[in-house]
Amino acid sequence: MRCKFIAIGDVHADFERLWEALRAASCIDAAGMPTMPVLSGLYQVVLIGDLVHPKTEAEYARLIGSDAFDSSDPEQLFLAAREQVKRLERLYAYQRAAPRSVHIILGNHDDAVLHTDYLLGTVGGLSHIEFDASRGGVMLPEHLRAWFQSSLRELRVGGLHFAHVGPLPAMTSYDDLFYADHVHKRWWQDTPEYVQMAGIEFGVYGHTQMKDGIMINRTNGFAMIDALHTREYLEVLVDTGSVEEPLSVRPVPF
Template sequence: MIKVTVIGDLHAEFPRLWRALRGAYLAGEDFLPSEPVQQGRFRVVLMGDLMHPKTLEHYQRLTGLDDFDPTDPTHLRMAAKAQIREMYRIKRYQEAAPEHVTILLGNHDHAAATGNFVLGNAYLEHHEFHPEHGGISMPEDLKAWLLSFPTEINLYGVNFSHVGPVPWLQSYDEMFYNGREAKEWWQHNPDYVSRMGYRFGVYGHTVMKEGIQIFDQLALIDAFDQDQYLVLYLDDDHFEVQIAHVQPLPIQ
């Protein structure tokens, strides 16, 4: 049996990531995989969307700028450099145990690496990796690393993917962004999971404001900013899933 720790959409919550990994004995103080991860007894799956903080407040925390302005090129460069530094740390962690640490390709990873789309919402656009908007280019080795991420993995019949279990939910093209299915498929077609032959599925992408949701066929886990992640215990005959919590910072 293996223990699989699955962390939802990161969105530059780097300190929270390391608290989770260390608290679950998945990483040491050196930011490298623990012995159980190295041996494959524990596995780690990050659901993607490593970069692009979700809110202006998160950008402020990332950069240390109380007046962070998403249109100011100086501020954008600070945000980009802070994310690049932390992504190199995650890269070092993943490459130290590549068979047991998997990072899935999220649409934000794809957009930042390719420059094909500017993502955001009515309140905030992510320009830090778009030089044409005042940001900077991502280093080529980081681009290659991001684009090497798989769109899905399957462990003991459980499917893990950033958005969903079918090919059209794993291709980040204009059709993906112009439709609603990427956000709503699990409401209208949860049987995609069983129709693809999986006994269960774990997905991110859609923000779970009330925390991780576990249904009959799938779990939606984009709630890492609420200190929640998922743990599964798997083998051919066993399936167990539970919600875990990031330990709070000690009171000084």
């Protein structure tokens, strides 16, 4: 029997596009719940992490319905948090309806909501502090914090591997070393052989935005899928009797 994995890259609060991708993949019904292929396990949905924190000020502004966004304004921080919470609640319900078929990987931005010691931002000066009460934001609701804490650090299915950053175990720990070491953004270019060294037949990773869409390195056996902005998700078809390596891997536009 064949099974299909639908892997979607870093969301960064672009939930509307996430729902569009799931709808295009026949993974969500009109009520926002999993379809029968997902409920039966025939389709496996994998979100590769970073559910929260829009990437730019313009995306924050769009999220809160404003012309601009100022991360030093407590009212705008509250609105940014509230709008993300509303969308997270919908995803929470979706995942709880099919917990064996909908897998959510913990990204470093999601982890930063739980552990606010790390202040994340952009080179342009944007700070992601809407869920940091010590910096003017608000706490993520407790049930959503518990949900984040229960997220996977990685998912292995036979020879398939899904993780937020890359193939090495150290890449799943978002600590001081993680933020100090640039290898986490560059390994896929500089040392793509890490995948084969880790004994992985095919890996699926996010974290580093692919400006031109999903990148598949067939020689070294991995895909970089932080490409939701280009309206693509990854489809991985496997034989459930032998999932040592996928039957096919392809980016799917929606």
